[in-house]
Amino acid sequence: xxxxxxxxxxxxxxxxxxxxxxxxxxxxxxxxxxxxxxxxxxxxxxxxxxxxxxxxxxxxxxxxxxxxxxxxxxxxxxxxxxxxxxxxxxxxxxxxxxxxxxxxxxxxxxxxxxxxxxxxxxxxxxxxxxxxxxxxxxxxxxxxxxxxxxxxxxxxxxxxxxxxxxxxxxxxxxxxxxxxxxxxxxxxxxxxxxxxxxxxxxxxxxxxxxxxxxxxxxxxxxxxxxxxxxxxxxxxxxxxxxxxxxxxxxxxxxxxxxxxxxxxxxxxxxxxxxxxxxxxxxxxxxxxxxxxxxxxxxxxxxxxxxxxxxxxxxxxxxxxxxxxxxxxxxxxxxxxxxxxxxxxxxxxxxxxxxxxxxxxxxxxxxxxxxxxxxxxxxxxxxxxxxxxxxxxxxxxxxxxxxxxxxxxxxxxxxxxxxxxxxxxxxxxxxxxxxxxxxxxxxxxxxxxxxxxxxxxxxxxxxxxxxxxxxxxxxxxxxxxxxxxxxxxxxxxxxxxxxxxxxxxxxxxxxxxxxxxxxxxxxxxxxxxxxxxxxxxxxxxxxxxxxxxxxxxxxxxxxxxxxxxxxxxxxxxxxxxxxxxxxxxxxxxxxxxxxxxxxxxxxxxx
Ligand SMILES: Cc1cc2nc3c(=O)[nH]c(=O)nc-3n(C[C@H](O)[C@H](O)[C@H](O)COP(=O)(O)OP(=O)(O)OC[C@H]3O[C@@H](n4cnc5c(N)ncnc54)[C@H](O)[C@@H]3O)c2cc1C
Numbered sequence: 001x002x003x004x005x006x007x008x009x010x011x012x013x014x015x016x017x018x019x020x021x022x023x024x025x026x027x028x029x030x031x032x033x034x035x036x037x038x039x040x041x042x043x044x045x046x047x048x049x050x051x052x053x054x055x056x057x058x059x060x061x062x063x064x065x066x067x068x069x070x071x072x073x074x075x076x077x078x079x080x081x082x083x084x085x086x087x088x089x090x091x092x093x094x095x096x097x098x099x100x101x102x103x104x105x106x107x108x109x110x111x112x113x114x115x116x117x118x119x120x121x122x123x124x125x126x127x128x129x130x131x132x133x134x135x136x137x138x139x140x141x142x143x144x145x146x147x148x149x150x151x152x153x154x155x156x157x158x159x160x161x162x163x164x165x166x167x168x169x170x171x172x173x174x175x176x177x178x179x180x181x182x183x184x185x186x187x188x189x190x191x192x193x194x195x196x197x198x199x200x201x202x203x204x205x206x207x208x209x210x211x212x213x214x215x216x217x218x219x220x221x222x223x224x225x226x227x228x229x230x231x232x233x234x235x236x237x238x239x240x241x242x243x244x245x246x247x248x249x250x251x252x253x254x255x256x257x258x259x260x261x262x263x264x265x266x267x268x269x270x271x272x273x274x275x276x277x278x279x280x281x282x283x284x285x286x287x288x289x290x291x292x293x294x295x296x297x298x299x300x301x302x303x304x305x306x307x308x309x310x311x312x313x314x315x316x317x318x319x320x321x322x323x324x325x326x327x328x329x330x331x332x333x334x335x336x337x338x339x340x341x342x343x344x345x346x347x348x349x350x351x352x353x354x355x356x357x358x359x360x361x362x363x364x365x366x367x368x369x370x371x372x373x374x375x376x377x378x379x380x381x382x383x384x385x386x387x388x389x390x391x392x393x394x395x396x397x398x399x400x401x402x403x404x405x406x407x408x409x410x411x412x413x414x415x416x417x418x419x420x421x422x423x424x425x426x427x428x429x430x431x432x433x434x435x436x437x438x439x440x441x442x443x444x445x446x447x448x449x450x451x452x453x454x455x456x457x458x459x460x461x462x463x464x465x466x467x468x469x470x471x472x473x474x475x476x477x478x479x480x481x482x483x484x485x486x487x488x489x490x491x492x493x494x495x496x497x498x499x500x501x502x503x504x505x506x507x508x509x510x511x512x513x514x515x516x517x518x519x520x521x522x523x524x525x526x527x528x529x530x531x532x533x534x535x536x537x538x539x540x541x542x543x544x545x546x547x548x549x550x551x552x553x554x555x556x557x558x559x560x561x562x563x564x565x566x567x568x569x570x571x572x573x574x575x576x577x578x579x580x581x582x583x584x585x586x587x588x589x590x591x592x593x594x595x596x597x598x599x600x601x602x603x604x605x
Contacts, residue, residue, distance in 0.1 A: 013271070026135065044091065045090075047237045054099065063099040069090065069098065081475065081528075094219045105577045111418050132587065139167035145172070165208065245257050258271035283468075285538065317540045318471070321532035321534040322529050325430040336441065338443070372423075380483075391479075453478035482522060537568065539568040541570070
């Protein structure tokens, strides 16, 4: 059971963790392994344990309409986009790991090594694998499942020891193999070791899935429930952190002494003896810093918060992954159960029943992936690269501190060093503008742009903690992003002409026959794309002079004992779904905080 207010208000704890999400619960479990240390987690949302809408798989996106499950952020500038309201993060224990799409992927090793290259000793692939192995609990599927799905794990380096269950969903349709074969026929190859350093190619990715109960495995089941009995771990839900309380040390550095939090409409205080750890996610961690007087002085002056540390990088360098769905209507004779069925209330009820017995749509997952460099998809890749390079060189003097170093790496990736183009097979309709036809089933290929050059900002617009920060993502501001994306969509549409997919589909629903030439394609993308909810960078781990907010020990510059430990610290977003990386960051952070971190050398050592 979570704690009562009385156990928290005005009490003292060694560590106060602000946000009980993916990283927060991981960190809490690791720090409280030492019974001599007291740990408090404050989570703004509810406990949400045993909630079937969280536990039952294949409910992708359904949480967005439920305020108990997700935060909804309106973005500031969205250009022509029609889905600005589609901006969500997880709320309640488990955070985004409780509402995410459960896909388990990892970046190319060189992209993690890039963190070290950007000035962060110890943040490299070797340490990444070491720390992620503490979370990851891979369950190898049966020999029968492997044979049926052409799976081979000999070259995959996966840990079986962690508490987070990672495996394949109970139902894998034969259609997934056909989609995979189509991609191979289109020129891609099987990725030899996609979850151990090089995801280039096609593969079936596991999910965060418990194969016994056919339910979601997430930060709550892996790190909170098994440890909630610990006497030194206190978790208070419905407690929203307003700001960090600080004092100034004689040397001009500020030190955290606790936090102020909102509970049931009133403000309370919890005191920290050692550290305050911000794990509120990329939209909210910079918000808490700014409300605490740590941030860009112009922003703090504007919202009337006294400046304690002038730290211009807070809320800057925000990066996103974005996707757009190309949907194909399936032929009626194709055997492929898709989530389209769930639009019929009677079928939806039937599949809830089926789930209880370990079958039906709710035992499916999103598993079909390919990651490639642009050169594998388009003959225009060199032209696009040269044009992006010219632009970066021309504007070199105009970029904010640190961005040029990031762009140099991004150009290298664009030329093929790491795969930024992703295609995901989604069993159902997920696209616009043409709506699904009742009774029809769809396959959508989600075309995801993972190495966006555009950068956004997330800043407080008021000193009122209950007012959400303003998120200005500046999507597609850098034209290379759209150039790359157009080529990816062209490649994807052409899959309809390649067997065996050709034989499965009746027609292309979106973008549809109205979208023919390149100008129309560009307009369609600008209108109907959507975030992939992987926001990073808003509290970047970089040297301070490069726009950094935290140092390589994740400590906020100018403070003695405030750290940020969540996806916001990643200064340059990689080409993978980020939950695995968030767990790895939290695991490494726990060792750093405990004083146990012995870095394994990486490329820069
Ligand atoms: C819809 C969706 C689908 C996704 N799909 C995938 C996927 O399939 N695979 C994948 O790898 N990744 C996926 N992701 C991304 C991944 O889940 C997240 O990047 C990751 O979980 C973020 O972890 P975090 O610890 O940074 O933040 P979160 O897990 O979001 O945790 C932040 C926590 O802080 C709490 N909080 C916020 N403000 C306050 C405050 N002021 N006081 C107290 N608590 C506060 C929040 O309620 C939340 O619980 C998805 C994300 C979303 C939203």
